[in-house]
Amino acid sequence: MDEVLLRSLTPSVLAVLVRRGADFAAAEDAVQDALVEAVRVWPADPPRDPKGWMVTVAWRKFLDATRADAARRRREDRVEEEPAPGPAPEADDTLRLYFLCAHPSLSPSSAVALTLRAVGGLTTRQIAQAYLVPEATMAQRISRAKRTVSGVRFDRPGDVATVLRVLYLVFNEGYSGDVDLAAEAIRLTRQLAASIDHPEVSGLLALMLLHHARRAARTAPDGSLVPLAEQDRGRWDIAAIAEGVAILQAALARDRLGEFQAQAAVAALHADAPTAEETDWVQIVEWYDELAALTANPVVRLNRAVAVGEADGPRAGLAELAALDASLPRYAAVAAYLHERDGDLETAARLYHEAARKALDLAERDHLTLQAARLNTLLRS
Template sequence: MIDELLLRELTPVVIGVLCRRGADFATAEDAVQEALVQAVLTWPDRPPADPLGWLVTVAWRKFLDAHRAESARRDREIRVSAEPPPGPAGVADDTLRLFFLCAHPSLTPASAVALTLRAVGGLTTRQIARAYLVPEATMAQRISRAKRTVTTARFDQPGDLTTVLRVLYLVFNEGYTGDVDLAAEAIRLTRQLASMTEDEETAGLLALMLLHHARRGARTLRDGTLVPLAEQDRSLWDTSLIAEGIAILRNALARDRLGEYQAQAAIAALHADAQRAEETDWAQIVEWYDELLTLTGSPVVRLNRAVAVGEADGPTAGLAALASVESGLPRRAAASAYLHEKAGDLATAARLYAEAADAAPTLAERHHLTRQAARIGQALRR
């Protein structure tokens, strides 16, 4: 029985080793994929004592075979012409560089996500295509273009960790689609990244993912109906993930180098810490939104802060804070509807809920907002 998770974990390590030894990214990735196919065929009957060493050896041979067969490149020197001895030396650095390479600034976010899942996550093109609900051929073209783009990038250039974190966060936000749990995959990759760097924001992102993932089982009903945070059954929250996320966050905050992911995780931790919705420390959440707004200047943060102000200081204060948020921002109408309902202006709330439903980005969110509008409309007719 082949250990698929082990192969996925070793994939970026082997690609990194080949790139360090002189292979360009695209050829290295192809060679590793061929080695993985051979592993699937041979390991069940003859499992290697050193899986990493086996994959490095076989992938390097595949690379050398491909290189020798390419007459147009015969003049290109291979950094190490003889087959190097396999081993784990430098694998953490190799994998970290691979994270950076897959989040190369010349790539679009969609391409960076796809390449990260393929090269670092070890997922197949078919799995990634199913996860993003696109044809396999389309995803294959996207990955192929991305590989060509980064092939000319120097592997020893320092990477942009901020871009890597943004790519991982994009993966996490896709949740569960197709036959791949992308939220769980993002957590696995972020754990891997956190183990290779002392960066506070990487730890903050991991904490944020764990705290959000802990509430996953309570977010929807069996029929897919969304359950707002205040109405969730908190006994369904995963307390072990919450405890782990809070511990990671505390360690990151203790270094006193605050970043946006740490601030977001602090807000999530305050929600997780409340045993009942009524016990939520909204005043402290507003303070963290103030920090987050200073760090990012994001209109989405300003929108969420307005809702938090409405909970901490009352709906009138929340609506006053919301007035500074641009009118066309997604979900602004939903936030305004909620605050108007809290203020007792049901007619305006019903109209805004209906308006928000029309602009909802997902079907589940549209159904939820439509039900809210119908609920208030029914109350007005009584």
């Protein structure tokens, strides 16, 4: 049984049913029933046209469920005649699903879960494992999301920015359980890039590839975090970097700059440096200036303060930091780093300890605690 094939067929088959008039929740249930039937039938009798087979079986499952539901009996006249099997253009149907799953009425977590289920073709169990929650909890979340978007009509273009934000959230979930969500996000973004010609889609794909290229070097054998400056760059994925840079260059050439392209440009400059000392921090500051003009996100200015500290010295970075809200996530960690570079080890140690207390990620908390302990040891020696 080709699980990859089944997963790739799921979004387009689901979209065909929705386009034919099925509401989202019922269509998704029918596609899941068809997947179960495929697992049962295909090993002994594989179809010549897998997608056509899936569309036909899923539509019949939908019709059976509709006829069995007395509350929906009035819809029977509309769905009684079974259309000839065969999907509408794949790109348009899949793109419709992306916008449906990124509907503004959904919370970010629900939008991510629904995208993974409907577009990614993951099972509820796989999504639950990735989020480290019980399967029943995830099933309820997905069911609520399906009910929310059922009956939504697409009579105007969808919001690409919202779709990209959902995919970025998927990517940032990283890896847990038996589903690599970072790799899944890259797969989905490639699929979106094939469906829509938009420079920010390319920018997000480039950003994902450039960040993912450093993955193997981000942790030590014991699982501890390895900061960017200390990573073994020989472990970076050169092919992924080359692809990301090429995609980014093509997007930038269109002169329609967006925030994902600007973020990817920063990542590309890090990837281009043979050593941490050779990083072009001046250009990175310039790209953060572009990014700050595009978005009001205060985290951009926090990252810019780090870049200024590298380009113009730690005191310049601290001056930038002083203008920001101290309650920002990672503010204390950035302040600790800049104070350490400025030679104020006592303040840096205190701030590393404060940052560790506020860190939500266990690996980051351990890393910051170790930094505080390292400086305290130096101060006592």
